[in-house]
Amino acid sequence: MSDRTILVTGATGNTGRRVVSQLAALGHLVTAANRSPAARDSAAGGSAAVRFDWYDPATYADALRDADRVYLVPPIGEPHPAAVMLPFLQQARAAGVQRAVLLSSSGIPAGGPGVGQVHGMLAELFGEWAVLRPSWFMQNFTDQHLHADSIRDDGVIMSATGNGRVGFVDADDIAAVAVRALLDDPAPNTDLIITGPQALSYEDIAAVITEVGGRPVSHRPVTYEQLRDRLATDIPEEFAALLAGLDHAISQGAEDRVTDTVERLTGRPARSFRAYCEEVTRLQVAE
Structure with missing residues (x-):
């Protein structure tokens, strides 16, 4: 280079x-x-x-x-x-x-x-x-995001995903793939679908957060229209409709998959959601 x-x-x-x-x-x-x-x-x-x-x-x-x-x-x-x-x-x-x-x-x-x-x-x-x-970021449940806010405030996760599953991925793993895509020769010259090692429903996510964090968290299903209107109070209506539509697609199985992209490009496995939650909890205790 x-x-x-x-x-x-x-x-x-x-x-x-x-x-x-x-x-x-x-x-x-x-x-x-x-x-x-x-x-x-x-x-x-x-x-x-x-x-x-x-x-x-x-x-x-x-x-x-x-x-x-x-x-x-x-x-x-x-x-x-x-x-x-x-x-x-x-x-x-x-x-x-x-x-x-x-x-x-x-x-x-x-x-x-x-x-x-x-x-x-x-x-x-x-x-x-x-x-x-x-895929969807694990950080959505812990950092600055609507899901993280509702977990902290009400102990709930609201989504229009139904029972659909998602291969939630750690932002550290996304960044590691980005670094390889920037540096490796030849260039990928393609798109790279990046997931964590498991496809989980929002019910599964709530259960892991409850078990690891020790505070009850539940999933509250909402309709596409309810989610769209809720999002539109903070972001443009067209963008809110796009995001709510992605939730609806999840409910239809669009994100029920895992890929080997993280391990294939970085040489190490993607981090699981449980491991991510355990690290966040340790950091919070240390503070």
Whole structure:
């Protein structure tokens, strides 16, 4: 690999900060890009921080300086990310970026809604590319997320998934796959569906949290319409409908699968949800 840098957008987010940290630990030059100027001092050792905003083209050039590979985290809550991201992607190609790794979702194929449109155009823009399609994050139940909030406040998880199962995955494992997709030669030049080692229902998730954390947590099923309307109080209605639709797809079996992507690319098995919960609980006790 050259002495040019790897640009990581969303560098203080769930996967971005982990990608920055793992790349820096391996000795690579990293530009950690984030919208908040206050986040510029939080870059990991071996990385430089810059202000970057998908909606402000004036921030593009500094972020792209000396970069030949880029990790792309789409703008959060944007129902039409392709329109927002395309000008940046075109500028990145013109600036000499050779490889792009895009964070998408297991529930959204190439050409599908939202970030699926960006997925569909990536191979046309870059000779080297990968699209990460992780399943639902384990961190949704412990960090800053609607599920985590409802667990803390009410001891419930609300979803429109019914009895459908999901291969929940740890964000650390997603980041580890992202690092390999950025570094390994040849480039994947494909999409990578990333799951944990088990497909679990939300009833299963609630049971594990109860057993490990020692506090009763239950799953409260809601309809697609109820979930859509609840989400729409905080995010655009179109995006709320997309997310509720993904829950409905889970209820129909769309996410009932596991893959070997984590182990195949990183050489180690994906972490289980129980192991994740046990570590979170240990950290909380230590605090």
